[in-house]
Amino acid sequence: MNMAALQSVVGVLQAESVPNDGKGSTSLSPYFAPMKEVVIGGLATLIVFGLLYKLAWPAIAKGMKDRTARIQADLDESAAARAKAEADAAQIRTNLGDVEGERTRLFAEADQQAAALLEDGRARLAAEVAELEAKAEADIAAAAGRGADDLRADIARFSSQAIESAVTTSLDDATQQELIEGFISRVGAQS
Numbered sequence: 001m002n003m004a005a006l007q008s009v010v011g012v013l014q015a016e017s018v019p020n021d022g023k024g025s026t027s028l029s030p031y032f033a034p035m036k037e038v039v040i041g042g043l044a045t046l047i048v049f050g051l052l053y054k055l056a057w058p059a060i061a062k063g064m065k066d067r068t069a070r071i072q073a074d075l076d077e078s079a080a081a082r083a084k085a086e087a088d089a090a091q092i093r094t095n096l097g098d099v100e101g102e103r104t105r106l107f108a109e110a111d112q113q114a115a116a117l118l119e120d121g122r123a124r125l126a127a128e129v130a131e132l133e134a135k136a137e138a139d140i141a142a143a144a145g146r147g148a149d150d151l152r153a154d155i156a157r158f159s160s161q162a163i164e165s166a167v168t169t170s171l172d173d174a175t176q177q178e179l180i181e182g183f184i185s186r187v188g189a190q191s
Contacts, residue, residue: 033041171179 032038168176
């Protein structure tokens with residue numbers, strides 16, 4: 001007998017032992033599966049669960065432990081961050097309480113600096129005014145000296161023009177000739 005024939009015989013035997021309602025094979029009891037299927041299914045389930053327990057459970061347990069450790073680290077980190085935030089908030093509240101004192105101190109310091117700048121500005125301004133006054137007095141004295149010199153030069157020029165004009169109008173030609181010759185003789189005698 002070949003294999004195909006054997007399978008058909010086994011199929012027929014199995015078909016005769018299971019009641020058939022015309023819609024397909026059914027079990028003897030409408031509530032319970034056949035005992036052969038329960039045993040085979042139970043053994044297969046135990047084998048699968050045993051393999052899962054033996055092979056997959058350590059990886060699952062390690063993953064759960066790692067997850068728990070990560071969650072705990074996150075919780076610890078958040079607790080530390082919260083404690084730091086609360087400390088910072090307390091520090092800020094402490095600093096805010098002293099804001100009025102700091103403000104008063106800063107205003108007093110600014111007033112002192114302004115007063116020092118004002119005093120320094122006044123001293124520099126007084127020094128500049130004194131320097132400008134001294135320079136103006138020196139300029140006035142120099143201008144007066146130049147004016148007097150200019151006035152003397154103008155008087156001498158106008159005097160010489162007036163004398164020359166008066167001499168030329170009051171001297172006749174003979175007297176004028178005599179004065180010129182006298183001048184030439186004095187210059188010749190000096191050389």
